[in-house]
Structure formats: structure tokens, C-alpha cells
Amino acid sequence: xxxxxxxxxxxxxxxxxxxxxxxxxxxxxxxxxxxxxxxxxxxxxxxxxxxxxxxxxxxxxxxxxxxxxxxxxxxxxxxxxxxxxxxxxxxxxxxxxxxxxxxxxxxxxxxxxxxxxxxxxxxxxxxxxxxxxxxxxxxxxxxxxxxxxxxxxxxxxxxxxxxxxxxxxxxxxxxxxxxxxxxxxxxxxxxxxxxxxxxxxxxxxxxxxxxxxxxxxxxxxxxxxxxxxxxxxxxxxxxxxxxxxxxxxxxxxxxxxxxxxxxxxxxxxxxxxxxxxxxxxxxxxxxxxxxxxxxxxxxxxxxxxxxxxxxxxxxxxxxxxxxxxxxxxxxxxxxxxxxxxxxxxxxxxxxxxxxxxxxxxxxxxxxxxxxxxxxxxxxxxxxxxxxxxxxxxxxxxxxxxxxxxxxxxxxxxxxxxxxxxxxxxxxxxxxxx
Amino acid sequence: xxxxxxxxxxxxxxxxxxxxxxxxxxxxxxxxxxxxxxxxxxxxxxxxxxxxxxxxxxxxxxxxxxxxxxxxxxxxxxxxxxxxxxxxxxxxxxxxxxxxxxxxxxxxxxxxxxxxxxxxxxxxxxxxxxxxxxxxxxxxxxxxxxxxxxxxxxxxxxxxxxxxxxxxxxxxxxxxxxxxxxxxxxxxxxxxxxxxxxxxxxxxxxxxxxxxxxxxxxxxxxxxxxxxxxxxxxxxxxxxxxxxxxxxxxxxxxxxxxxxxxxxxxxxxxxxxxxxxxxxxxxxxxxxxxxxxxxxxxxxxxxxxxxxxxxxxxxxxxxxxx
Numbered sequence: 001x002x003x004x005x006x007x008x009x010x011x012x013x014x015x016x017x018x019x020x021x022x023x024x025x026x027x028x029x030x031x032x033x034x035x036x037x038x039x040x041x042x043x044x045x046x047x048x049x050x051x052x053x054x055x056x057x058x059x060x061x062x063x064x065x066x067x068x069x070x071x072x073x074x075x076x077x078x079x080x081x082x083x084x085x086x087x088x089x090x091x092x093x094x095x096x097x098x099x100x101x102x103x104x105x106x107x108x109x110x111x112x113x114x115x116x117x118x119x120x121x122x123x124x125x126x127x128x129x130x131x132x133x134x135x136x137x138x139x140x141x142x143x144x145x146x147x148x149x150x151x152x153x154x155x156x157x158x159x160x161x162x163x164x165x166x167x168x169x170x171x172x173x174x175x176x177x178x179x180x181x182x183x184x185x186x187x188x189x190x191x192x193x194x195x196x197x198x199x200x201x202x203x204x205x206x207x208x209x210x211x212x213x214x215x216x217x218x219x220x221x222x223x224x225x226x227x228x229x230x231x232x233x234x235x236x237x238x239x240x241x242x243x244x245x246x247x248x249x250x251x252x253x254x255x256x257x258x259x260x261x262x263x264x265x266x267x268x269x270x271x272x273x274x275x276x277x278x279x280x281x282x283x284x285x286x287x288x289x290x291x292x293x294x295x296x297x298x299x300x301x302x303x304x305x306x307x308x309x310x311x312x313x314x315x316x317x318x319x320x321x322x323x324x325x326x327x328x329x330x331x332x333x334x335x336x337x338x339x340x341x342x343x344x345x346x347x348x349x350x351x352x353x354x355x356x357x358x359x360x361x362x363x364x365x366x367x368x369x370x371x372x373x374x375x376x377x378x379x380x381x382x383x384x385x386x387x388x389x390x391x392x393x394x395x396x397x398x399x400x401x402x403x404x405x406x407x408x409x410x411x412x413x414x415x416x417x418x419x420x421x422x423x424x425x426x427x428x429x430x431x432x433x
Numbered sequence: 434x435x436x437x438x439x440x441x442x443x444x445x446x447x448x449x450x451x452x453x454x455x456x457x458x459x460x461x462x463x464x465x466x467x468x469x470x471x472x473x474x475x476x477x478x479x480x481x482x483x484x485x486x487x488x489x490x491x492x493x494x495x496x497x498x499x500x501x502x503x504x505x506x507x508x509x510x511x512x513x514x515x516x517x518x519x520x521x522x523x524x525x526x527x528x529x530x531x532x533x534x535x536x537x538x539x540x541x542x543x544x545x546x547x548x549x550x551x552x553x554x555x556x557x558x559x560x561x562x563x564x565x566x567x568x569x570x571x572x573x574x575x576x577x578x579x580x581x582x583x584x585x586x587x588x589x590x591x592x593x594x595x596x597x598x599x600x601x602x603x604x605x606x607x608x609x610x611x612x613x614x615x616x617x618x619x620x621x622x623x624x625x626x627x628x629x630x631x632x633x634x635x636x637x638x639x640x641x642x643x644x645x646x647x648x649x650x651x652x653x654x655x656x657x658x659x660x661x662x663x664x665x666x667x668x669x670x671x672x673x674x675x676x677x678x679x680x681x682x683x684x685x686x687x688x689x690x691x692x693x694x695x696x697x698x699x700x701x702x703x704x705x706x707x708x709x710x711x712x713x714x715x716x717x718x719x720x721x722x723x724x725x726x727x728x729x730x731x732x733x734x735x736x737x738x739x740x741x742x743x744x745x746x747x748x749x750x751x752x753x754x755x
Contacts, residue, residue: 201629202446204546204568204606209630274547318525320545322566 015355016371030421058090063306070099077114084121088414090379097156103128169229183216239292311400339412444569500729574607589616597656
């Protein structure tokens with residue numbers, strides 16, 4: 001039995017209930033016991049004065065790569081869950097592009113077991129759409145869901161075959177799970193290293209046109225309409241995709257979408273000087289895309305923020321741009337980047353950002369969390385939203401350091417992360433017991 | 434005060450017009466060295482230079498090697514095949530190993546855009562880009578400019594059209610930067626599939642038809658069409674390419690004035706250029722090759738710390754009798 005925790009005098013924001021007021025939060029037996037002013041501390045309670053800080057549901061990330069099994073030098077379930085906790089995340093969904101691929105119930109069970117063993121942020125496995133992510137034969141959705149998978153995806157690569165995507169969407173309906181697609185038309189994107197535009201023309205790098213994403217977004221929307229299945233569009237990067245999703249939502253289709261902090265804040269100019277830390281897929285696009293994505297997130301056309309946390313060994317990124325792998329780590333900078341660039345600049349309110357980073361993603365993937373209602377599991381984060389801090393990759397809890405935000409001054413950081421009533425991160429104490 | 438070049442020559446995009454002029458002016462006195470019976474000056478005596486060629490090259494590698502030898506440098510050639518590169522060594526490891534051998538300069542050709550800059554940022558030696566992917570080939574751009582200046586007496590105001598596969602061409606990019614910096618008007622002409630989308634924003638004119646380009650230009654720099662562009666579906670056939678975009682004597686005959694014809698080589702006769710044009714009176718293709726050695730001597734000399742005002746003297750102290 002963990003000690004009760006009483007968080008006193010914080011600005012308590014619960015997007016699930018639409019509340020935002022200074023209040024106390026009492027956590028007992030792993031659950032939210034009470035939210036209100038002047039709560040008394042039970043015997044032996046861990047009482048924390050969090051005046052001036054924000055108390056919110058723990059963040060939920062529906063798109064991370066934890067590299068276990070297969071590339072444990074880059075990340076493990078435990079190190080990823082530790083990084084998540086440090087970033088204010090109480091739950092993350094692990095993509096199945098591991099080695100071997102997480103495409104069966106035993107593999108799903110392994111991820112879950114590693115997650116329980118780590119006892120940090122919750123890690124929910126996502127199963128593969130196709131066996132081996134080869135895009136041919138459907139994986140066993142039913143058994144994977146039975147073992148704990150919360151969605152299916154072939155992320156890392158698109159579901160190329162329209163037929164396979166159709167059957168995946170139809171079959172997934174039985175289990176009530178979303179099919180998360182990495183939208184990329186391969187014949188347009190193959191060999192591309194960055195966004196196709198003026199910067200790629202100058203650098204002499206093969207570009208990936210925006211249409212490569214939009215074609216697949218359009219296809220997936222049409223297939224969602226055909227099948228009635230829930231398609232979740234991963235890491236949207238273009239203004240054209242935003243337009244397509246907006247129209248699909250107007251028609252009431254089961255289409256949801258995520259956007260990463262980096263696509264909300266950086267453009268292809270970050271690839272100048274062949275900076276491989278800015279190499280990601282989908283690529284960083286243009287200012288007009290960033291603008292459209294920000295407004296779409298504000299308006300709910302894009303449902304949530306996801307980090308697409310993609311760890312890579314330092315020496316892999318130490319290569320010519322064409323030869324470096326795609327992806328950046330994001331769990332430990334996601335909230336800071338989003339808060340600094342979106343909330344402080346007045347595009348989103350803090351409650352809206354918290355909704356897009358906790359309540360909304362939890363709802364999309366049918367996960368617990370995203371709420372501070374009495375009785376729910378106490379997945380809570382306390383954020384400092386006033387003190388500037390500098391991104392120092394060497395201090396990351398993730399095993400990898402590949403970030404384009406190194407040296408950035410941010411405002412917005414987790415002071416305390418609580419999962420099921422247990423403190424799993426506080427900056428001063430380093431690694432928790 | 435004459436501006437220096439910095440440690441590396443990665444591309445013309447980041448050079449100032451003064452720096453480009455400095456290289457071209459420094460190349461002038463070096464031209465004469467190659468005309469001597471004993472083609473050697475001691476300017477780089479004791480310097481060690483590695484020619485690191487990850488991609489096949491004949492002309493550029495030989496041109497660099499002659500430039501180095503005529504300046505009395507000690508040179509080593511490393512080709513991708515038969516070296517540790519083919520055994521999977523990374524570029525950064527190759528760089529560190531070269532560094533550990535205390536070499537003075539590296540001339541690098543690599544298939545990845547940005548490879549020269551990558552190397553330059555990681556070793557103390559001077560790095561000269563001899564072509565990186567689809568990015569830049571600065572010494573080719575410089576020798577093209579020197580040739581235009583020799584032929585027409587100036588660069589400013591000259592209308593130069595680059596013809597062919599602009600999308601995949603590092604020569605095109607170096608020409609574009611260098612020429613616009615020195616005040617030339619630059620255009621590109623080729624099938625839309627081989628032009629970077631939105632290239633107009635870089636300050637160049639775009640011609641969809643070769644006839645329009647010929648009508649406009651003073652100089653045509655005809656780029657090599659790689660055979661694989663057809664295999665990858667950018668153009669339907671070499672035959673059609675020649676019919677639609679080939680620089681032919683018939684098309685040039687209709688030009689309002691004679692055009693200077695350039696080609697960085699190696700040429701595909703009968704694909705991008707007609708033999709009668711390549712061998713014709715207005716072709717300066719072999720002058721380009723000759724100038725290549727002088728330009729590379731200038732770049733090597735300047736990066737090694739040679740003072741431009743002494744370039745004349747530097748060559749004069751050689752063994753050759755005047």
C-alpha cells in the first residue's frame with residue numbers, strides 16, 4: 001500500500017471535467033480520493049505544497065518507439081517508461097516495429113510484462129497490422145488484444161495495400177480498436193530524406209512531397225467511410241492533410257489524427273547544414289504547414305499530440321544526411337516544447353493543451369487516464385509552467401539523445417509524476433525507488 | 434585586406450563574390466604553369482593531400498591530382514573499392530583515421546549530399562568538395578566561370594542557361610550560385626521531371642523548351658544526362674530526349690547570335706549534345722578541362738594559406754626557366 005499523497009493549493013486543471021481552479025488533490029489507495037479546497041491530510045500522508053504549479057491528469061502518448069525487443073542499446077521498455085515519467089507522461093503506447101515485430105500475443109505480453117516490471121509510466125502495446133509488418137497477411141488482432149494490445153499499426157511503414165487496410169479496418173471493429181496508419185505513398189516517398197521544397201532543392205537532397213502523405217490520408221478516410229472502422233492517422237505533417245481530415249470529420253467519419261511537437265514547431269529549415277537531428281519521417285514541412293497544424297490542434301481537427309519518440313544510437317545520426325536514420329526522441333521535451341511554443345504564444349490555452357495531451361489521446365485509444373475525477377486511477381502530473389529550463393540531452397533518462405531541441409530554453413516541465421498513486425518521477429530525487 | 438577562403442571549400446553557395454573572384458584571379462597565373470616544359474612549382478612542397486573518391490571519377494580526380502602534383506604536394510589516392518570503405522567503415526571513422534595520419538588536405542567525392550561538409554566539420558585538415566551527391570561541385574562551377582570569363586571577357590550580365598538534368602546535378606547548383614553571385618543571368622532548361630519544383634525562387638529563369646533557351650542565352654552549359662534517369666522513369670527515352678532537348682547544330686543555327694557551348698563531361702554525343710556542336714567553333718569544352726587544373730591549383734594554394742598576391746611569385750620560384 002502506497003502512502004496517501006496530498007497535493008495542496010495547485011492550479012488543478014481537469015480537461016475531462018472542464019475544471020480549472022486552485023484546489024487540493026488527495027490521492028489514496030492509488031486512486032483520486034478527492035479534489036477540493038482545504039482537504040485534510042490523512043495519517044502518514046505525503047503532503048506537498050504545489051502552489052503556483054499545475055496539477056493535471058498525467059499525459060498520454062499514443063505513439064512511441066521503445067526499441068525493445070531488438071535494439072535495447074537505443075531504448076528499453078524500462079528506460080522509455082522512465083523517460084516518459086520524466087516528461088510528465090503516465091501512459092504511452094509502444095509501436096510494434098521492434099525486432100522481432102510485435103505481431104502476436106506472446107510478443108504483446110512481453111512488452112506488458114516489461115512495463116509492469118519497470119513500474120514507471122504505463123506502457124500499452126500496439127500490435128502490428130500485418131505479420132512481420134510485411135503488409136501481406138493480417139496479424140492476430142483478437143489474440144493481441146486479449147494479451148493487452150490497445151491498437152494495431154504497421155507504423156514505421158505505411159499499410160501500402162488498400163485491400164489490407166480495408167480488411168484491417170473491418171476486422172478491428174470486432175475488437176473496438178483503432179488502426180493507426182503511417183501515411184506515406186511509397187513510390188512517391190522512397191529515397192526521400194526531407195520535405196520536397198526549396199531547402200531540399202538547395203541541399204541536393206531527395207524530397208518527400210506533401211502529396212505522398214495526403215494521398216494516403218485521403219485513401220484511409222475513404223476506407224474508414226467504406227468500412228465504418230476507426231482509422232487513426234499518425235503524425236500529420238501537411239496543411240493538405242489537415243484539410244482532408246477536417247472534411248472527414250464534418251461528415252462524421254471515425255477518423256482521428258495526431259501531430260508531433262516537432263511538426264508543430266519546426267520547419268524544413270532545420271535541415272540546413274545537413275543537421276541529421278532534423279531528419280524525421282514524415283519530414284519537417286513549411287511554415288504554412290506548421291500554421292495549419294497549430295490551428296487544427298486548437299480546433300480539434302487534429303485530436304491529440306503524440307511524440308513519435310524514436311530513439312537512435314548517437315553514432316547512427318553521426319552520418320551523412322542520406323545515411324542517417326529518421327526520427328528523434330521526444331518524451332522529455334514534448335510538454336516543454338508544446339507549452340512554450342503553443343501556450344505561451346497564445347495559440348492554445350493550457351487546459352486545451354492538456355486535453356490534447358491527456359484526455360483526448362486516452363479517449364481515442366480507450367485507455368484509463370486523462371481525468372482527475374474521484375475514483376479513477378491516480379495518474380497525475382504536477383507541472384512547473386513558469387521556470388525556464390534548458391534542454392540538455394545528456395540529462396535525458398532516455399538511452400538516446402537524438403533531438404533537434406538541444407540547447408533550447410523551454411518553459412513547462414514535470415515536477416512530479418504519479419502513476420496509480422505512486423510517485424514515479426520527481427526531478428530532485430533522480431531515479432525513484 | 435583580401436578575404437580568405439576559410440578552412441574548407443564545400444560549395445559556392447556560402448562564398449562571397451569577392452572570394453569567388455579571388456579564386457578566379459589566383460587561377461590566372463597558375464594557368465601558365467601547365468604550359469611549361471617542366472610543369473612544377475614548389476608552392477605546396479611538404480603538404481600531404483588525400484584524394485578520397487567514394488564515387489567513380491576520371492576527369493575530376495586526374496585534374497585534382499595534376500593540380501596537386503604541379504604544386505609539389507605529396508598525394509595519395511583512395512578509391513571506394515578496395516579500401517576500408519567497401520568493408521563498411523563509416524564516413525566518420527574514415528575521417529578520424531585520416532586525421533590520425535596528420536594529413537593536410539582531403540579532396541572528397543561522395544555520393545551523399547553534405548558529405549564534404551560533414552567531413553570538414555570533423556577534421557582539422559582542409560577539405561575540398563570534389564562533388565557531394567546532388568549538392569555541389571564547386572571546382573567545376575569555378576572552372577566553368579573561368580572559362581566564361583576567358584571567352585566573353587566578363588561574367589556580369591552574361592546570360593547562361595544550364596540545360597538538362599538540373600534536379601540531380603551538383604554542377605548545376607554550383608554554377609547557379611557562383612554565376613548569380615558574380616552578376617550573370619542564369620536560366621535552366623530541361624524536362625519538368627528533371628527540374629526542382631519551385632527553382633524559380635532561387636533567382637533563375639526556367640525555360641521549358643530548348644528553342645527558347647537558345648534564343649535567350651549567350652552561353653549554354655549542357656549537362657550530362659545519366660542513363661539511369663530513363664530507367665527510373667524521369668524521361669521516356671534517350672532518343673526522345675535528343676529530339677526534344679538535344680543541343681543540335683540546326684537549333685543553334687536559328688539563334689540570334691553565336692552561343693558559347695560548354696559541357697562538364699563526360700559527354701553523351703547524340704543524347705544531350707550533337708557532335709557537330711561539341712566539336713564546333715563555339716565549343717569551349719576542352720578549355721574547361723584545361724582551366725580545371727588551374728582553378729584547382731588556385732583553390733589548393735589558397736586553402737593551404739598561400740597569399741594570393743604572391744601566387745605569381747610562388748609559381749615563379751619553381752624549377753622551370755622562363
